[in-house]
Amino acid sequence: MAKSLSTTMSTSKESVQQFQILPDDYEFVVPKKSIKVPADMAVWEKSEAYSEYLGFVLALNEAIQGKPLNVECSQSPMINDVIGMLNEFDEWITQIPPTEQPQRFGNKSFRIWHERLKEDGLEELQKVLPPVLHRAIPEIVEYLYEGFGNPTRIDYGTGHEKAFIMFLCCMFKIGAFAQSDKVAVAVKIFNRYLELVRRLQLTYRMEPAGSHGVWSLDDYQFVPFVWGSSQLIGHPRIEPRHFVDPDMVELFSKQYMFLGCIEFISKVKIGPFAEHSNQLWNVSAVPSWAKVNSGLIRMYKAEVLAKFPVIQHVLFGSLLSIKPATAPPTRKESG
Numbered sequence: 001m002a003k004s005l006s007t008t009m010s011t012s013k014e015s016v017q018q019f020q021i022l023p024d025d026y027e028f029v030v031p032k033k034s035i036k037v038p039a040d041m042a043v044w045e046k047s048e049a050y051s052e053y054l055g056f057v058l059a060l061n062e063a064i065q066g067k068p069l070n071v072e073c074s075q076s077p078m079i080n081d082v083i084g085m086l087n088e089f090d091e092w093i094t095q096i097p098p099t100e101q102p103q104r105f106g107n108k109s110f111r112i113w114h115e116r117l118k119e120d121g122l123e124e125l126q127k128v129l130p131p132v133l134h135r136a137i138p139e140i141v142e143y144l145y146e147g148f149g150n151p152t153r154i155d156y157g158t159g160h161e162k163a164f165i166m167f168l169c170c171m172f173k174i175g176a177f178a179q180s181d182k183v184a185v186a187v188k189i190f191n192r193y194l195e196l197v198r199r200l201q202l203t204y205r206m207e208p209a210g211s212h213g214v215w216s217l218d219d220y221q222f223v224p225f226v227w228g229s230s231q232l233i234g235h236p237r238i239e240p241r242h243f244v245d246p247d248m249v250e251l252f253s254k255q256y257m258f259l260g261c262i263e264f265i266s267k268v269k270i271g272p273f274a275e276h277s278n279q280l281w282n283v284s285a286v287p288s289w290a291k292v293n294s295g296l297i298r299m300y301k302a303e304v305l306a307k308f309p310v311i312q313h314v315l316f317g318s319l320l321s322i323k324p325a326t327a328p329p330t331r332k333e334s335g
Contacts, residue, residue, distance in 0.1 A: 157209025
């Protein structure tokens with residue numbers, strides 16, 4: 001069985017043998033969908049995948065508490081390698097401009113971009129991972145393919161965000177990331193991912209997946225609000241009421257994920273904030289970031305992880321298994 005995040009060994013490209021945290025005879029599998037009907041949700045909520053995924057989200061939530069995006073943090077060479085891969089994906093957007101077409105949403109050029117992801121993603125991951133881990137690629141690359149939106153519907157939502165976070169979780173489980181990389185994975189890699197998917201959303205006019213963001217706080221994302229609120233716990237100057245203040249957002253959007261999300265919403269939506277982002281407006285009335293954080297974790301579990309339209313797309317393999325978990329996540333929610 002793959003080891004959990006807490007037992008992942010430190011890694012470095014100079015010491016390739018340290019990547020080998022799984023036995024030589026470990027069998028990777030191409031992950032597939034297993035949640036076919038709403039009644040299957042009970043299987044998901046008791047699965048190893050649910051336990052591992054939620055535990056991973058909470059572990060990174062805890063790791064970055066009180067830390068801005070520019071925090072000095074430990075990072076193995078793998079961090080910059082993965083960021084380099086995301087930079088390459090970003091360059092493809094420049095190479096594949098949007099098509100001139102009449103409809104407002106869903107530019108067909110996104111299908112060309114995603115086709116390149118499917119064609120070249122495996123090779124890009126081979127460049128990132130050392131040869132000893134290449135046998136894991138057929139399993140983990142599927143989460144990467146799912147992490148940037150749906151090429152048929154030309155949409156993006158919390159399910160795609162979740163797939164990318166599952167990819168990051170799998171990278172820990174195979175030993176590609178060191179346990180000490182947790183902060184860097186959140187503030188460096190995931191933040192770079194957010195920049196990339198925002199550019200995809202704007203360039204190709206992607207539809208919000210689901211009923212226009214019904215599974216999220218805004219049209220597209222959820223986890224950056226969770227992790228971003230953790231970053232702000234204990235901040236001496238910024239309180240929840242301040243994130244609706246444009247001046248505060250402008251000052252701190254490059255340091256805190258939550259405020260970066262607010263800045264993006266304010267750029268793409270018009271009208272009073274309380275009208276176009278009512279749920280977030282309500283969050284601004286919460287007295288502390290710790291309460292915001294714990295409330296958003298509860299909301300994420302209820303509004304994303306418990307929704308069949310999102311979970312029907314989850315992929316299950318050997319690293320994130322549909323098998324029943326032996327124990328529920330033990331980490332406590334903040335606040």
